[in-house]
Amino acid sequence: xxxxxxxxxxxxxxxxxTPRTLRFYESKELLSPIRQGQKRLFTRRDRARLTLIxxxxxxxxxxxxxxxxxxxxxxxxxxxxxxxxxxxxxxARLAAMEAERDKLDAAISDLREQLAMGAQLLAALREPKxxxx
Numbered sequence: 001x002x003x004x005x006x007x008x009x010x011x012x013x014x015x016x017x018t019p020r021t022l023r024f025y026e027s028k029e030l031l032s033p034i035r036q037g038q039k040r041l042f043t044r045r046d047r048a049r050l051t052l053i054x055x056x057x058x059x060x061x062x063x064x065x066x067x068x069x070x071x072x073x074x075x076x077x078x079x080x081x082x083x084x085x086x087x088x089x090x091x092a093r094l095a096a097m098e099a100e101r102d103k104l105d106a107a108i109s110d111l112r113e114q115l116a117m118g119a120q121l122l123a124a125l126r127e128p129k130x131x132x133x
Contacts, residue, residue, distance in 0.1 A: 005041040060093055
């Protein structure tokens with residue numbers, strides 16, 4: 001491996017992704033590896049972008065949001081626009097995730113109550129059989 005570039009296999013191993021994933025991100029213009037015939041060489045920039053893509057995916061960002069945020073990096077304004085936009089998108093995503101969690105917590109609580117009632121019902125239905133036996 002070169003200090004400045006990585007092959008597709010090295011990228012897959014380093015980031016635990018498939019070659020198909022890397023080619024997909026390349027087709028969406030999120031990554032821009034150097035092409036040498038059929039060979040792809042990924043630069044430090046590609047590695048940094050992939051790190052951000054994978055983190056953003058984990059947080060639920062869309063690929064379009066990620067593309068827009070990554071494109072802001074190239075504005076050469078000391079990343080101010082990128083950081084500000086990322087902060088705004090991240091705040092919105094956090095609020096959405098917290099709302100999803102609240103709904104899920106309520107559903108879990110309701111299901112637990114239903115299961116407790118079901119367990120009581122099953123226990124009550126089993127008791128007459130014990131008394132008759």
